[in-house]
Amino acid sequence: xxxxxxxxxxxxxxxxxxxxxxxxxxxxxxxxxxxxxxxxxxxxxxxxxxxxxxxxxxxxxxxxxxxxxxxxxxxxxxxxxxxxxxxxxxx
Amino acid sequence: xxxxxxxxxxxxxxxxxxxxxxxxxxxxxxxxxxxxxxxxxxxxxxxxxxxxxxxxxxxxxxxxxxxxxxxxxxxxxxxxxxxxxxxxxxxxxxxxxxxxxxxxxxxxxxxxxxxxxxxxxxxxxxxxxxxxxxxxxxxxxxxxxxxxxxxxxxxxxxxxxxxxxxxxxxxxxxxxxxxxxxxxxxxxxxxxxxxxxxxxxxxxxxxxxxxxxxxxxxxxxxxxxxxxxxxxxxxxxxxxxxxxxxxxxxxxxxxxxxxxxxxxxxxxxxxxxxxxxxxxxxxxxxxxxxxxxxxxxxxxxxxxxxxxxxxxxxxxxxxxxxxxxxxxxxxxxxxxxxxxxxxxxxxxxxxxxxxxxxxxxxxxxxxxxxxxxxxxxxxxxxxxxxxxxxxxxxxxxxxxxxxxxxxxxxxxxxxxxxxxxxxxxx
Numbered sequence: 001x002x003x004x005x006x007x008x009x010x011x012x013x014x015x016x017x018x019x020x021x022x023x024x025x026x027x028x029x030x031x032x033x034x035x036x037x038x039x040x041x042x043x044x045x046x047x048x049x050x051x052x053x054x055x056x057x058x059x060x061x062x063x064x065x066x067x068x069x070x071x072x073x074x075x076x077x078x079x080x081x082x083x084x085x086x087x088x089x090x091x
Numbered sequence: 092x093x094x095x096x097x098x099x100x101x102x103x104x105x106x107x108x109x110x111x112x113x114x115x116x117x118x119x120x121x122x123x124x125x126x127x128x129x130x131x132x133x134x135x136x137x138x139x140x141x142x143x144x145x146x147x148x149x150x151x152x153x154x155x156x157x158x159x160x161x162x163x164x165x166x167x168x169x170x171x172x173x174x175x176x177x178x179x180x181x182x183x184x185x186x187x188x189x190x191x192x193x194x195x196x197x198x199x200x201x202x203x204x205x206x207x208x209x210x211x212x213x214x215x216x217x218x219x220x221x222x223x224x225x226x227x228x229x230x231x232x233x234x235x236x237x238x239x240x241x242x243x244x245x246x247x248x249x250x251x252x253x254x255x256x257x258x259x260x261x262x263x264x265x266x267x268x269x270x271x272x273x274x275x276x277x278x279x280x281x282x283x284x285x286x287x288x289x290x291x292x293x294x295x296x297x298x299x300x301x302x303x304x305x306x307x308x309x310x311x312x313x314x315x316x317x318x319x320x321x322x323x324x325x326x327x328x329x330x331x332x333x334x335x336x337x338x339x340x341x342x343x344x345x346x347x348x349x350x351x352x353x354x355x356x357x358x359x360x361x362x363x364x365x366x367x368x369x370x371x372x373x374x375x376x377x378x379x380x381x382x383x384x385x386x387x388x389x390x391x392x393x394x395x396x397x398x399x400x401x402x403x404x405x406x407x408x409x410x411x412x413x414x415x416x417x418x419x420x421x422x423x424x425x426x427x428x429x430x431x432x433x434x435x436x437x438x439x440x441x442x443x444x445x446x447x448x449x450x451x452x453x454x455x456x457x458x459x460x461x462x463x464x465x466x467x468x469x470x471x472x473x474x475x476x477x478x479x480x481x482x483x484x485x486x487x488x489x490x491x492x493x494x495x496x497x498x499x500x501x502x503x504x505x506x507x508x509x510x511x512x513x514x515x516x517x
Contacts, residue, residue: 042311050211051483054218057308064300066218 002074005087012039016068022072026063033084037063040082096388099133103390106381111424112470113496118374121428125380127239130194142383143376143422146254146341147247150373151201153344154244157326158204159366160351160359161319167196171212172306175332180298182222182339183284186230189213190280194238198272202239202246202472203371206231210479211515212318219301221294225487226287230280233354233464233496235472237279237503240460241265241272243340244330247375247471248421248430248459252452254339255434259452260334267453271510275461275503277499282502286495315355323349331475378431395439404444407516410454413437413513418504422465425474430459450515457507465500467492 006013012027028034041063044053052071056064067075079085106124110117129139148159150370161167170192178184189209196205209231217224243253243264253259271276277362282410310316326347329336333343352360385391420429433455467477467489477487 028360048484050214050479051218054215056215056219057305058303060303060306061305 001091002073002076003089003091004080006048006085011084018066021069022067024063024065024075026065028061028063036082036084040079040084043078043082063086092390092393093388095133096390096393099128099384099388100390102131102133103129103381103385106425107428109264110428111468116370117425118370118377118447121374121377123377125377125383128380128384129272131255134380134387138387139380139383142386143379144254146339147250148372148375149339149341150244150250150254150344151247151372153326153341153346153348154201154347155204155367156363157319157323157344158200158208159350159363160355161323162208162317163311163359163362164316164319165311165314165422166320167208167217168212169306171209171216172304172309175216176302176304178305180220180293180301182220182293183288183414185216186227186287186291187218187284189216189227190230190234190276190283194234194276197235197238197472198242198245201244201250202235202470203368203475205238206235206472206476207479209235210476214483216301217305220297222291223267223485225480225485226283226290228476228485229487229492229495230283230287232473232476232492233279233283233499235278235471236460236464236470237272239511240275240457241269241473242330244344246460246463247427248463249456250340251427251430251434253454255438256448256452259449261330261340262334264332264456267449267514268456271457271507274510275506278506279499279503282499283495291468308396318354319351322347323356325350375427375431378428381428382431382435389431391435392439395436395443398436399440399443399445404446406445406450407512408446409440410511410515411508413451414454414458414504414508417455418462418465418500421459422469422500425468426459426470430455433459450511453515454511457511458504460508461500461503464503465493465497468494469500 010030010033012029014025016023026037028037041055044055051068053065053067053075058064076085076088080088102124106120109115109120125139128134138212172191174188174192175185178188193205193209203376207413210228213227214224217227236246239249243249243261249264253264307395326343329343329347330340333340397407399410402412417433427504436447437451437455440451445451467473467487480487
């Protein structure tokens with residue numbers, strides 16, 4: 001089981017499981033965090049895997065990120081790397 | 092026939108067989124074939140290099156650099172999401188709009204680059220609507236080949252023909268092939284919509300979610316976007332005027348590419364050069380060297396003589412032969428090596444008595460570009476999309492693609508046949 005934490009003053013993350021993937025609804029609260037999420041997005045959009053993590057930007061400014069099940073951990077690790085998350089642990 | 096000619100034919104056929112078998116990467120095969128022509132003394136290195144068409148290579152490299160930089164602005168994603176929203180998220184209408192964007196972009200960039208840009212955003216839209224991406228991908232392949240038919244820079248066969256025949260400039264391609272490409276595109280998209288109408292269903296909730304997407308957020312760098320689009324516009328204007336200005340198309344494309352690099356700064360240089368598909372460039376080099384062996388040993392001249400004998404030197408019959416032969420051949424083998432072989436053959440026909448070669452060139456362009464739609468291995472764009480789809484777990488089978496695309500390809504060739512007859516021989 002993977003657990004992660006984030007700074008709720010900067011970002012809000014809701015996660016829901018689908019059949020073959022996981023959807024993260026991400027509400028960004030600061031410009032600094034928006035830059036980090038954009039870096040995370042650029043990382044996944046520039047690699048050669050087109051469906052590992054798909055980012056959708058919505059009108060109200062929130063992001064919807066659909067992550068393939070086999071990329072779940074990789075996505076979280078990179079979210080941590082770009083400091084969108086504060087901690088990540090296995091329980 | 093000399094021993095060298097027999098050797099050249101044998102080496103050519105062997106190379107072709109390896110390209111078709113796809114056991115070894117086509118670039119390695121073509122370069123090996125070309126080098127063996129030199130190593131065995133069929134042609135000297137100088138003769139082989141003389142046959143390498145640097146205008147084709149320069150045009151491809153220039154456009155690849157331009158598009159690589161422009162793609163970084165997110166403009167292609169913006170256009171695709173905007174189109175999906177204009178279609179109100181209706182999957183069938185989204186398919187139609189994505190086909191139109193693919194076709195237009197293919198005509199003015201080139202179809203290989205276009206599909207590379209369209210496939211990722213297609214996956215994204217299909218997932219959002221929870222529909223199978225394959226109908227979109229197959230339709231985009233077909234639209235890219237049809238769209239690319241309409242201009243000099245749209246499809247590798249046209250680039251090669253335009254480069255080999257200086258009097259056929261960008262405007263000549265647009266005037267002669269543009270109208271028929273438009274007609275074929277309209278018919279093809281209508282039929283694709285009919286074929287896939289039952290496969291593309293989504294829920295109102297998912298469509299509403301798609302309508303809520305913010306396409307403006309896809310633009311990553313507004314300043315770069317303005318520079319890229321301005322230079323791209325200038326380059327296309329340059330293509331339209333290159334005949335009048337007495338400039339080769341490669342000069343225009345490379346001038347555009349390096350003007351953009353001048354404006355954007357050197358930090359884009361390495362990335363842009365890294366995104367040039369050097370595989371494709373060396374594939375062309377190998378093929379030109381390979382075909383040089385057939386030209387220098389007189390094999391191409393013999394083939395041209397045989398074709399003229401068969402058609403009695405009649406321009407209409409020869410055009411029809413070239414159109415259908417190119418279409419069927421291009422459906423089953425890569426159209427680039429086929430066109431590389433046909434160009435010197437048609438040039439030879441000019442010296443054998445056919446006075447007006449223009450309908451023959453248009454027949455070759457129509458046959459090779461549209462014929463590429465026949466099978467999944469028919470054109471570079473098809474192979475690239477199939478590879479990208481397979482990597483994401485969506486297999487486009489040879490027969491599955493052929494079932495949809497081959498009848499559409501035959502229909503497009505029938506339409507092209509009627510067009511060539513009505514426009515050049517009536």
